[in-house]
Amino acid sequence: MHFNLAAILSLAPLALAGIPRPRMVNTVVETNNMPMMRPSPNETIGHAIVFNNCEMPIYLWSVGQDISPQYQLIPGDSYSEVYRRDSQSGGVAIKITTVKNGLYLSAPQTVFAYNLVENLVWYDLSDVFGDPFQGEIVTVEPSEPEIWWNEGVPPSGSQVRLLEASNDLVLSVCY
Template identity: 45%
Template sequence: MSFKSIAITLLATAAPLASAIGAAVVKNSCPFPVYLSAVGATASPVQTLPPAGGSFSEAPFFVDPKTGGRTIKITREADGLFTGKPQLNFAYTLDGANVWYDLSNVFGDAFAGYKIVEKSVDAGCGVIVWPAGANPGGPQVKVCGSGSDVVLELCAP
C-alpha cells in the first residue's frame, strides 16, 4: 500500500471522528431580542439573536486552552455584558467523551418570568428546567456524551 493510500485512509477514518463532537446551541423563543458572547480566555463579539427563532451555535464544542471551559453569557440588553446587567450563563466543559453543562444567573435574573430549558439532544441525558427563569434550587450541573448537541432554549413553551 502506498503512502498516499494510507494517508487517504487515515483522513477518511478521522473525518467522522471530528464531526462526532456536538455543539452548544442557544435558541431564542422569546418575544424580544437577546445578546450573547461566548467567553473563555477571550470573548467573542456580542451577537444579537432576534426574537422568536434566533439561534446561535458554537460548533463543535470548544476546549479553551487556558480556562478549559466556555461560558455563553446572555443578556436582554445590547450593552448588558459590559454594564453589570442581569445575565444568564450557559457554561460547558468538553472532557474527552463527555460534555459537562450547567446554568447560572449573575447580577440578577435576566429571564425572570420566562421558562428556560437546557438539555442534550440525547434524551437519556440530564435536563435543566427553570420554570420561572431563576434557579429553582438543587444541582444544576449535568453531563452527557460529547457527540450530542446541548441546546438552551430561552422562553421555552
C-alpha cells in the same frame, strides 16, 4: 453543520401548538483566538445551541480566555458553536443578557457553561447579577435530570450535568 435530530424534533410540539419553531442561524465561533479541539476521524463533536423564543432580542457572548463579539439574536433566531476546549480556562461560558452590551454593564446574565473533556461535555446553567428571563421558561435539552426553570429562575442546588460530546445541547429561553 451537525444537529442532534432528537433535540430538534423535540421542538415539534411547539409547532403543533401553533408556536413557530425557531430558525437556525449558522453562527459558529471558530477563530484563531478561540482554538477548537478537533475530533478524531471516527467521532463527531456536538454543538452548544441557544434558541431565542422571546418576543425581544437577546445578546450573547462566548467567553473563555477571550471574549467573542456580541451577537444579537432577534426573536426566533438561534446561535450555535461547536464544543471547544479553552486552552487557558478549560471551559467556555455563553453569557446571555436582554440588554445590549449587557456583559459590560453588569446586567443580569444567564450563563450556559460547558467544558469539553475528551469525549464528554460537562455543562451547567446559572444566573448572575439577577435573572434576565424571570417569568419565562428556560430549559436545556437533553438534560438528565431535567434542567427546566418554570419561572426563569434557577432552583437551588447544582445544575451541573454530563453528556457525551457527540450530542448537541439546546438552551431555549422564553420556551
